[in-house]
Amino acid sequence: MDGFYFFIPFRFNFGAYLYSAKGTMAGQNIYFFSDFHLGRPALHSSDDRQQLIIECLDRIKDDASKIYFVGDLFDYWYEYKHAIPIHFTPFIATLYSLKNAGIEIEIFTGNHDLWMFGFFQNHLGIPVHKDPIEITAFGKTLFVGHGDGLGPGDYGYKFIKKIFRNSVCQWLFSRVHPNAAIGIMKFFSNQSRKVNENKPVFIDFKDEWLVQFCESYHPNDQVDYFVFGHRHLPMKYKLESRSGIYFNLGDSLYHYTYGILTDEGFSLEQYYDTGTSIKTNI
Numbered sequence: 001m002d003g004f005y006f007f008i009p010f011r012f013n014f015g016a017y018l019y020s021a022k023g024t025m026a027g028q029n030i031y032f033f034s035d036f037h038l039g040r041p042a043l044h045s046s047d048d049r050q051q052l053i054i055e056c057l058d059r060i061k062d063d064a065s066k067i068y069f070v071g072d073l074f075d076y077w078y079e080y081k082h083a084i085p086i087h088f089t090p091f092i093a094t095l096y097s098l099k100n101a102g103i104e105i106e107i108f109t110g111n112h113d114l115w116m117f118g119f120f121q122n123h124l125g126i127p128v129h130k131d132p133i134e135i136t137a138f139g140k141t142l143f144v145g146h147g148d149g150l151g152p153g154d155y156g157y158k159f160i161k162k163i164f165r166n167s168v169c170q171w172l173f174s175r176v177h178p179n180a181a182i183g184i185m186k187f188f189s190n191q192s193r194k195v196n197e198n199k200p201v202f203i204d205f206k207d208e209w210l211v212q213f214c215e216s217y218h219p220n221d222q223v224d225y226f227v228f229g230h231r232h233l234p235m236k237y238k239l240e241s242r243s244g245i246y247f248n249l250g251d252s253l254y255h256y257t258y259g260i261l262t263d264e265g266f267s268l269e270q271y272y273d274t275g276t277s278i279k280t281n282i
Contacts, residue, residue: 028263029060029260030064030067030137030260031261033070034070035232036050037253038050039085039087039088050091052271052272053091061103066106067103070229072113072229078181085182099124106127107120107128108129110230114161115164132146140225141225147228151213215241223244225266228249232250232251234255234279235247235248237279238281255270255274
């Protein structure tokens with residue numbers, strides 16, 4: 001089954017096949033998740049992690065008004081005109097049910113799933129952001145994005161990202177049959193994992209590229225919370241050279257953490273206990 005995609009008519013309607021929760025009242029809180037990397041094993045298999053994620057989303061749905069998925073939901077992803085990867089169907093079905101329950105959902109691409117071209121927008125009505133955005137809620141301003149390619153350094157990835165975003169390169173890859181394409185994507189995903197085989201290591205906040213980005217970001221602009229993924233380490237850091245707090249959402253590979261914004265502020269929580277501690281200077 002590893003090489004198979006499922007094919008979808010251009011105007012496929014999930015509502016004909018999935019449970020509908022329409023009519024349920026949505027809550028008020030806003031949730032932030034990142035770095036599921038579905039398709040990749042870690043503490044649990046990808047299928048087991050997918051189930052843990054679905055169970056978490058089911059628990060929070062009654063008090064959620066909106067959920068942001070802040071990149072790298074999938075360890076590999078490519079959309080053909082009539083085909084997407086089959087492995088993530090339970091998660092995609094859950095997104096539909098949440099949306100149908102009145103919960104707003106927005107997705108950010110990450111460095112592993114940046115080839116999103118219209119499936120989520122056209123078939124689920126879910127906006128997809130390819131760059132960071134500012135949002136305002138509960139009287140707070142948040143700067144939200146996956147975090148890849150921000151800050152100093154990482155020049156190799158910044159160059160590759162330009163290639164992957166190039167429309168000619170995307171067109172050429174779309175000529176590859178889906179069964180072969182998914183094999184290619186899994187190969188490069190595995191190579192990336194071998195290069196970064198161990199859990200991410202924290203050394204010092206001042207060495208963190210995303211912290212450096214936040215410290216230098218438009219100092220005259222009011223931002224209360226900078227919210228990123230990508231680093232795979234849950235962090236809370238009060239910035240020193242400007243106002244605001246940097247949060248990293250962690251991941252659902254080793255930490256099973258997420259962010260929540262309420263009328264009391266932003267916090268990091270854990271939905272599956274792995275003994276994780278949040279890196280913080282507060």
